[in-house]
Amino acid sequence: RAGTIGFIGLGAMGNHMLNNLVKKSTSKRKFALFDVNEDAMDSVIQRHKTEHAAVSISRCASPMEVAMKASTIISMVPTSKHVHDVYLGEKGVIQTLKKLDQESRKETLCLDESTIEQSVSKATALKLRETGADMMDAPVSGGVVGARDGTLAIMVGGDEASFQRALPVLQPMARKVTYCGDLGAGLAAKLSNNLLLGITMLGLSEATLLGKSLGLDPQKLADIINTSTGRCWSSEINHPEPLVTIENQSPPAHRDYQGGFVTKLAHKDLALAVNAAKEAHVPLELGKRAEEIYRPLAQGEEFGNRDFSSVYKAISDMMAR
Ligand code: NAD
Numbered sequence: 001r002a003g004t005i006g007f008i009g010l011g012a013m014g015n016h017m018l019n020n021l022v023k024k025s026t027s028k029r030k031f032a033l034f035d036v037n038e039d040a041m042d043s044v045i046q047r048h049k050t051e052h053a054a055v056s057i058s059r060c061a062s063p064m065e066v067a068m069k070a071s072t073i074i075s076m077v078p079t080s081k082h083v084h085d086v087y088l089g090e091k092g093v094i095q096t097l098k099k100l101d102q103e104s105r106k107e108t109l110c111l112d113e114s115t116i117e118q119s120v121s122k123a124t125a126l127k128l129r130e131t132g133a134d135m136m137d138a139p140v141s142g143g144v145v146g147a148r149d150g151t152l153a154i155m156v157g158g159d160e161a162s163f164q165r166a167l168p169v170l171q172p173m174a175r176k177v178t179y180c181g182d183l184g185a186g187l188a189a190k191l192s193n194n195l196l197l198g199i200t201m202l203g204l205s206e207a208t209l210l211g212k213s214l215g216l217d218p219q220k221l222a223d224i225i226n227t228s229t230g231r232c233w234s235s236e237i238n239h240p241e242p243l244v245t246i247e248n249q250s251p252p253a254h255r256d257y258q259g260g261f262v263t264k265l266a267h268k269d270l271a272l273a274v275n276a277a278k279e280a281h282v283p284l285e286l287g288k289r290a291e292e293i294y295r296p297l298a299q300g301e302e303f304g305n306r307d308f309s310s311v312y313k314a315i316s317d318m319m320a321r
Contacts, residue, residue, distance in 0.1 A: 001068070001069060001070060001071050001104065002071045002107055003029065003030070003071065003072075004029075004030040004031065004032055004069055004070040004071060004072070005021060005029065005030070005031050005032070005070055005072050005073075005074065005169060006031070006032045006033070006034070006060075006066035006067065006069065006070030006072065006073040006074065007021070007031060007032070007033050007034075007066075007073075007074050007075075007076075008033075008034045008035070008063055008066055008073065008074070008075040008076070008077065008086050009035060009075055009076040009077035009078075009082075009086075009114070010033060010035040010037075010040045010041060010044045010076075011035070011037075011040060011076070011077075011078075012144050012147075012259070012260075012262075013076050013113075013140070013144060013147045014035075014076035014077075014147075015040065015043075015044050016144065016147035016148040017074075017076060017113070017140075017147050017152070017173045018031070018033070018044065019047070019048075019148075020147075020150040020172050020173050021169075021172050021173060022048060022052050022055050022057070023052065023172075024150070024172035025055065025172070029055065030055075030056045030057075030058070030069075030070075031055065031056070031057045031058070031070075032057075032058050032060050032065070032066045032069035032070045033045070033057060033058070033059055033060060033066070034059075034060040034061070034062060034063055034065065034066045041059055045057060045059055062091035063075075063085075063086045063087070063089070063091060063092050063093045064091045064092065064093065064095045064096045065096075066093070067093040067095075067096035067097060067100075067108070068096050071104070071107045071108050071109070072108075072109050072110075072111070072166075072169055073093060073108070073109070073110045073111070074110075074111045074112075074113060074169070075087075075110070075111070075112045075113065075114060076113045076114055077114050078114065078265065078268075079114070079116060079268065080116040080117045080120040080121075082114070083112055083114055083116050083120060083121070083124060084120060084124065087110065087112075087124050087127075087128060087135070088124060088127055093110060093128070094127065094128060094131065097128065097131040097132075097133050098131060102132060105131050105132035105133050106132045106133070108132075108133035108134070109133070109134050109135070109136070109162055109165055109166060110125075110128060110133065110134070110135040110136070111135075111136055111138045111156075111166055111169065111170065112124070112135065112136070112137055112138065113138045113139055113140050113154070114139065115139045115187070115190055115191070115194065115265075115268070115269055115272070116187070116272070117187075117272055117275070117276075118137075118184040118187045118188060118191070118276060119184075121137045121183070121184060121187055122137075122183045122184045125137070125158065125183050126183075134158065134159055134162045135158065136156055136157060136158030136159070136162055136163065136166060136183070136186070137156070137157045137158065137183065137184060137185075137186040137187045138154050138155070138156045138157075138166065138170060138186055139154070139155055139186050139187055139189075139190035140152040140153065140154050140155075140173075140174075140190075141153040141155070141190065141193055141194075142175070143237075143238070143260060143261050144259060144260055144261065145237065146175075147173070150172060150173055150174065150175075151174070151175040152173055152174045152175065153174065153175060153176050153178070154170050154173065154174045154176070154177045154178070154186075155178055155180050155185075155186040155187075155189040155190050155193075156170070156177060156178065156179050156180060156185075156186045157180050157181055157182060157183050157184050157185035157186035157187060157188070158182065158183050158185075158186075160179065163179045188276075190269075191269065191272050191273040191276055192273070194266070194269035194270070194273065195269075195270060195273040195284070195287050195290075197233065197234070197266070197269075198266055198267075198269065198270045198287075198290045198291075198294060198308070199286050199287065199290050200232045200233070200234050201234045201238070201240065201266075201308060201309060201311060201312075202290055202293060202311060203230075204225070204230070204232065204234045204235050204239075204240065204312075205240055205309075205311055205312035205315055206315070207221075207225070207230065208221060208222070208240070208241050208244075208312065209312070209315060209316060209319065212241075218241045218243050218244050219243060219244050219245065222235060222239055222241065222244040222246065226246070234309065236249075237249055237251065238251045238252070238253075238260070238307070238309050239251050239253060239309070240253050240309035240310070240311070240312030240313070241253060241312060242254060251307075251309065252306070252307030252309055252310075253307075253309055253310075253312070256306075257303075257306035257307045257309060257310035257313065258306065258307070259307065260307030260308070260309070261307060261308055262304065262305050262306065262307060262308065263294060263297050263298045263303045263304055263305070263306060263307070263308045263310060263311070264298045264304045264305065265308075266294060266298070266308035267291065267294040267295055267297070267298035267308075268298070270287065270290055270291040270294055271291055271295075273287055273291075274287055274288055274291045293311065294308070294311060297310070297311060297314050
């Protein structure tokens with residue numbers, strides 16, 4: 001069990017993050033995987049059988065079984081509810097921790113990389129700490145491309161000594177791993193960042209539609225923005241206008257907005273930021289408006305599971321009506 005890495009949640013982000021961990025590990029490292037979606041697990045296991053045959057990867061039937069096999073557990077699931085299920089649910093990690101000896105509990109470190117409510121994250125970590133194990137919030141930024149290339153920015157909150165243990169596990173997935181402070185500090189950084197991301201994508205969409213309507217070629221405008229002060233991640237990596245080509249980039253806009261960071265999740269993060277701001281008495285004029293704009297798209301069939309840059313298409317469609 002000691003030294004084995006458990007990975008729970010093998011979706012758009014998790015499957016790539018695991019791949020980097022496996023690729024950059026020595027062949028002695030063992031992995032234990034779980035996802036509620038059998039197909040997601042099948043395809044990951046198949047891939048590693050072919051590409052990394054020497055690494056031992058086992059399939060688990062629950063988070064409980066992952067905790068039986070692994071002393072470091074990473075989770076990458078959609079929302080607070082899923083994180084609760086994974087750690088504190090009927091077949092959650094905690095059920096195994098309760099049965100383990102003291103030494104095994106103490107060596108257990110859980111790293112939740114999902115973007116969820118800070119309060120749920122802290123409460124889950126405190127509950128796990130009661131068993132002697134430790135947990136940190138370690139949300140990521142960089143999207144599916146960053147997960148694939150192992151260039152994520154990881155923001156970590158929790159005990160500083162645990163951070164030193166977490167670093168070698170997180171580094172293979174990241175360009176930069178930052179210790180942000182106590183429990184919840186990683187999520188505070190992530191929610192602030194994604195609040196800005198949701199707003200900048202909207203701003204870029206409006207600026208591009210304005211430029212086009214005033215007679216500018218969108219490619220010319222994109223090239224100008226990318227060498228001017230309006231430059232941002234959305235303009236450089238994830239441009240929402242399908243006609244725009246940026247060197248070395250293949251944004252979801254070129255695939256009818258398939259893949260990437262889906263609108264549902266982008267909206268979830270904005271809603272988390274707006275709620276957190278309410279509790280902290282921070283007025284978020286733009287943030288609140290952005291949340292209102294993404295909300296119906298996130299809930300609808302057409303845009304919910306498309307990349308959040310499809311907000312550009314939603315606004316263009318509205319203009320055409
Ligand atoms: P996803 O929906 O593609 O993948 C989530 C996976 O978790 C799925 O395979 C699902 O079956 C699995 N899952 C759900 N409940 C589970 C449970 N109880 N036990 C085990 N597995 C379970 O989502 P994603 O895009 O990989 O995002 C995961 C998290 O990362 C979210 O919190 C998201 O906000 C955050 N995030 C996503 C991106 C992105 O670009 N997609 C970027 C940064 C952060």
